Every structure is written in C-alpha cells, then in structure tokens.
Amino acid sequence: MLYPMYEKNGVQLYLASKRDVIEAQEQDFPATYIFVPGKVDFISDHHTQEMNLGAINVYSQWISSELECGNNVVVYCQGGIERSALVVAMFLAEERDETLDEAYNWVQSIKGDVMRREYLLPKHLQWW
Numbered sequence: 001m002l003y004p005m006y007e008k009n010g011v012q013l014y015l016a017s018k019r020d021v022i023e024a025q026e027q028d029f030p031a032t033y034i035f036v037p038g039k040v041d042f043i044s045d046h047h048t049q050e051m052n053l054g055a056i057n058v059y060s061q062w063i064s065s066e067l068e069c070g071n072n073v074v075v076y077c078q079g080g081i082e083r084s085a086l087v088v089a090m091f092l093a094e095e096r097d098e099t100l101d102e103a104y105n106w107v108q109s110i111k112g113d114v115m116r117r118e119y120l121l122p123k124h125l126q127w128w
Contacts (some may be wrong), residue, residue: 002074003111005088008067015088015111017080031072034062036083060091085114
C-alpha cells in the first residue's frame, strides 16, 4: 500500500516500503520512486549515528522538483518506517513550515507503524 502524505497541484507524495513499491510497479503506478539507502550510505558519523543532513536536503529538493514537474513521488526504504519516514517528515516540516514533531505526528497519523528517528539527525536539529 502507498500511503499519501502530501498533495500539490494534483500530484501526491507517498511513503512506502520496498514491498509496497514492488506491488505498485507491477501495477504500472506512475511515479518517481526514491529509495532511501541503508545506514552505511546515509549516516555521516558512524560513531554518533547522525544522518548526513546534505543527503536529506538533496532528497527534499528532488521531491519538490518532481512534484513541481507533475510527477507522483514515492519515497521508500526497506520497511517504510524509519529512513524514508524521516525524509518525508523533514520535507513536510520544511514545505509546510512546521516543526519536525508536527510533521512526524502527521506521518504517524497516516502510517501508524512509523518509528520516530530524530536521534539520527545532527543534535542541533533534533527538536527542529
């Protein structure tokens, strides 16, 4: 199942798991599929487990660009509950001028199994 998180100009941003994406692609669902890789590629400091903020910004810009071009966007990781959820929450917080906490609450209200992962952010952004 693809979970709709945001709509702009008639196109949607979705959150999904890898299995959800396979099913959507088998049904030829028209979208740009953005995979959020595992921790090895995504974390900038393996001692503190902090995410690479530059990577999150690239994802946000990519999502925004695709939506502006009229494309549905599906952001996913293996389970669709941690890394991809954080990317979507960060995008929503910026796009809707909300706190990360407000954006996470929205994401969790749509997809209840989402796990909050603020600790993956650099410390100065954890309560952004």
